[in-house]
Amino acid sequence: MKAKLLEGKLLGDRIKEELKKEIERLSSSPTLAAVQVGDNFATEIYLKAQKKTAEGLGINYRLFKLKTTASERELMGLIEELNQDSSIQGIIVQMPLPPQIERQKIIKGVSVLKDVEGMHPENLGYIILGKPRFLPCTAEAVFELVKSTNINLYGKEVVIVGHSEIVGKPLSLIFLNEFSTVTVCHIGTSEAGHLEEHVKRAEILIVAVGKAGLIKGDWIKEEAIVIDVGINKLGDKIVGDVEFAGASERASFITPVPGGVGPLTVTMLMRNLIKAAKLQQIKEDEF
Ligand code: NDP
Numbered sequence: 001m002k003a004k005l006l007e008g009k010l011l012g013d014r015i016k017e018e019l020k021k022e023i024e025r026l027s028s029s030p031t032l033a034a035v036q037v038g039d040n041f042a043t044e045i046y047l048k049a050q051k052k053t054a055e056g057l058g059i060n061y062r063l064f065k066l067k068t069t070a071s072e073r074e075l076m077g078l079i080e081e082l083n084q085d086s087s088i089q090g091i092i093v094q095m096p097l098p099p100q101i102e103r104q105k106i107i108k109g110v111s112v113l114k115d116v117e118g119m120h121p122e123n124l125g126y127i128i129l130g131k132p133r134f135l136p137c138t139a140e141a142v143f144e145l146v147k148s149t150n151i152n153l154y155g156k157e158v159v160i161v162g163h164s165e166i167v168g169k170p171l172s173l174i175f176l177n178e179f180s181t182v183t184v185c186h187i188g189t190s191e192a193g194h195l196e197e198h199v200k201r202a203e204i205l206i207v208a209v210g211k212a213g214l215i216k217g218d219w220i221k222e223e224a225i226v227i228d229v230g231i232n233k234l235g236d237k238i239v240g241d242v243e244f245a246g247a248s249e250r251a252s253f254i255t256p257v258p259g260g261v262g263p264l265t266v267t268m269l270m271r272n273l274i275k276a277a278k279l280q281q282i283k284e285d286e287f
Pocket of ligand 1: 163230
C-alpha cells in the first residue's frame with residue numbers, strides 16, 4: 001500500500017490533549033446535554049462514544065431521554081428548558097427524530113450559542129461569511145484530517161461527492177474560504193454520467209454518500225488525498241464509499257473505514273462545546 005493512513009483516533013488524541021488544557025482554563029467544567037427521542041441502534045453507539053469522550057476530558061455529560069411517541073411540543077419544551085439552564089453549555093439532539101417531529105424546527109429551537117453541532121441556520125450562515133462560530137462536527141473532522149497532511153489548500157482541486165447539510169454543503173464553503181477550487185457532485189452528477197471525470201481531477205477527494213464501492217480505485221488521481229466519510233455494512237464488515245485497496249495504491253493519504261473520520265467527529269463535538277462555554281462566559285461578563 002502506497003498511501004499513508006489518516007487515522008482519526010491518532011489526530012483526535014492529539015487534539016484532546018489541547019482540549020484538556022483549555023478545560024483547565026475555564027472557570028468550571030462544561031456540561032453537554034444530549035437529547036434522545038426513542039431508541040435507535042446507531043444512536044446508542046454514538047451516545048456511548050459521546051459519553052466516553054466527554055468523561056475522558058472531564059466534561060459533564062447529561063442524557064435527556066424522551067419516548068418515541070413524544071410530541072414536537074414536548075421536545076421543544078425540553079430544549080427551551082436546556083436553553084435557559086445556565087449550567088448547560090451545549091445541546092446535541094440525536095438524529096433521526098421520529099416522523100411526528102419536524103427536524104428543522106428542532107434545530108432552529110436550539111440556542112445559537114449552545115448549538116455545538118453547528119446546525120442552526122444562523123451558525124451555518126456564518127460559514128458563508130467566512131467567520132464560522134461552530135462548524136458541523138463531521139465537516140470539521142474532515143477539514144482537520146485534510147489539514148493534518150500539511151497540504152497548501154490554495155488553488156487545489158477539491159471534489160466533494162454528496163451534498164448533505166451536515167457534510168457536503170458546509171465542506172464546500174469551508175474549502176472555498178481557503179481559496180480551493182471546489183466541485184460538488186451529487187446524484188445528478190452520477191445520473192448524467194459525469195462522476196468519474198470529476199473524481200479523476202480531484203487533488204483532494206471527499207466522499208460522503210453511503211454507497212459501498214461507488215468510487216472505483218482506478219478513478220483516484222495519483223497522490224490525491226482521499227477522505228471517505230461513508231459508512232456501509234457489507235456482510236459483517238464496515239466499509240466506506242471508496243474502493244480502498246485500489247485507491248490506497250494511488251493516493252498519498254487515505255482514511256480507513258472504520259477508524260478515519262468517525263472517531264474524530266466526537267472530538268470536534270467536544271471542541272465546539274468548549275468554544276460554546278467560552279462564548280457564553282464572554283456574554284455573561286458583558287452584563
Ligand atoms: P445523506 O443521505 O444526507 O447524503 C448523501 C448524499 O449523497 C446526497 O447528497 C446524495 O445526493 C448523494 N448521492 C446519493 N447517491 C449518489 C450517487 N450515486 N452519486 C453521487 N452522489 C450520490 O447522507 P449523509 O451526508 O448524512 O451521510 C453520508 C454518508 O456518511 C453515510 O454513509 C453516513 O453513514 C456517513 N456519515 C459518517 C459520519 C462519520 O462521522 N463518519 C457522520 C455522518 C455521516 P441527493 O441528495 O441528490 O440524492
